[in-house]
Amino acid sequence: MTELMIGTAIDDDAPVLLDPRRFNRHTFWCGQSGSGKTYALGVVLEQLLLHTELPLLILDPNADFVRLGDVRPTTGTTDSVHLAGLDIRVFRSGRADGERLRVRYVDLSPAAKAAVLQIDPIADAEEYNVLLHLEVSAAPFDSVEMVRGLRASGEPVRARLANRMENLQVLEWELWSRGAASVVDTIHERPRATVLDLGGFENPAEPRVAALAVLEHLWAHREERRPVLIVIDEAHNLCSPDPVTAVERALTAKLVQIAAEGRKFGLWLFLSTQRPTKIHPNVLSQCDNLGLMRVNAPRDLAELGEVFGFASEDAIRRAQSFVQGQALFAGGFIAEPTFVQMGERLTQEAGGDVRVPLTK
Template identity: 45%
Template structure:
């Protein structure tokens, strides 16, 4: 490049930079609710999900940026070394929503980033009068804790994030805050034994908080297969409904109509508490069904109560049990896990007339209520979940379903969720699905999930004053599960 051309190029760049820096940060709204804006690229102080102040005539407004993109604008012809040249400049354009202030149209309002104190004032003014859950810090307002509305959990909630996003940790944070701040009853279907240590406080928790949490967690009970006494995860055969009993024995009411009818009559007449009782019953049909159970290995399942008093389903009616963690991960077979999940959901639905507010947490929901159930027991559990999702709210039954793959959960469960907690999600197909189902969350914020760091989440719906980007706060209790250490990789 010769010196003349290099000089012209340098002058062009200086001129373009000066023109780009002269772009005014202005916003306009035709309805007072949403606004469009322009801003200079350097320095670009605005970020998607961030907070801005819109200053025009009258009171200032607080807004949130929902989208941001680079655009080119025609700056017309400029003189350069005695010649004219056409120049395109770059600037930022985007859209946002007004969070606070006069709901009137405005034109050419100055846009500037909101100071944390300005956001804090708005959050304080709009905070609900009921319990709040300090879930974590806003990532777009340094130093501010975002408190979720505890009452917002009276809507179904969907929590999703890919493996390694911090989903399990985040769900633990929510459960701990609910235990501390509310009297809401909680039932957790825990397939990976992640929440079995909810009563064990971490060593680094402040003494005052630790004492408060221990008191709140006094009603947490864990049922697992390896436990003894009343803490053992167990059911009696007679507690299960007819469909679950038949599904456990792989009996179809049409294909196996004779055996199905025999099972129904036998259970009605003998009311056996265990499958072992079928071996001693003086009826040919009982012996045949006992052999079927033995051949399938169903009679060897560890989930049967056998000689143990009571059952896990009894704990659902025990007023002393504030939170029941059903450790599905302690069961040896997938069939036992499906049977247990279905039995718990069926019993909760059967108890709906009590109208006792209960949060039903289904972790790894793609296994409990999948989009395409692979077997009769899972199909039954899915039916119960769908029924609760569709009709449970009026009876005080609220779902919190968590998964890595939203498309793998039955759509009749996902579509009923009015709250979203979205963590890192790299799959473009999953993000597209989320945009379609959770249309109440701006698409520009949902798209950020692909770049979330560990523990970062987007929360929206009734549980949040606005769609907010948060970094989940610290856990109080110990985590039950943990990743396998990577010591195999060497140093």
């Protein structure tokens, strides 16, 4: 079996290896700002690309992984050739160049459409019922024609639904493919890696709806048992313990469902965030692997100690003293809790901090 070389032990410089077979469990990755969390996450993902055939789906809010297919000049020839030959697809949002990140409105479940339109199944029962039975052609999708048809029906409840759609302007989002290609079509093909740049949309609900569309598709096809590692960077944006909007509640509920039931279907989560208290507890408690970088807040350290009992409290508290690039690995994917200095990246890291302009 090929293991994943992700760095060296802090205490004795011995190589540190992860068991790739144990990524068939959910993984939690944590570290405060400046700890090197995103860079180190890239180290692990590159090793998975090199030494497994596990497809990666990366939900990327800061465009940090959009260059995952660009090999660094310092990378060895063998690894360079391997990485360069992989099918890595990147979908961009906003004004960035590249293939557009789009999903089809008509592919959403009725519950997801209701969340987008802020329709409550009980308080807005009549509108919800119309939405539930509304037939919309997948291609081409014309939102203007749909609204016009609802108004032309002469039925007051349909007219109210049309007014809601028009007033909220959600059908005008750039997220929608309007019957054309959807990112879920690509994900269903299982490329080696699919990176979704979520950060460029204008409406704050759009990245969440994009994630919801993708997760609904994976869940709908779960019985096919085709493995995929769902990597969610800055996971607190999608999996809050206190979701507020209808879209946030629907997305959190789907992630809780995947966390609880997805493992047997090959839907495995890899969640990265700055603080464990920002992740829904029903998702956090399902994680069997831990990667911990520098964390100073006592409340966060206490939470980690309670949830991840396979790492001692002393080991977790040591995270307060970590410098950039140092981490604790514990759980099923490593033989014993180990303190690690992360290795070098093989591909280009996008994003990064903005430098303070200094006088010359």
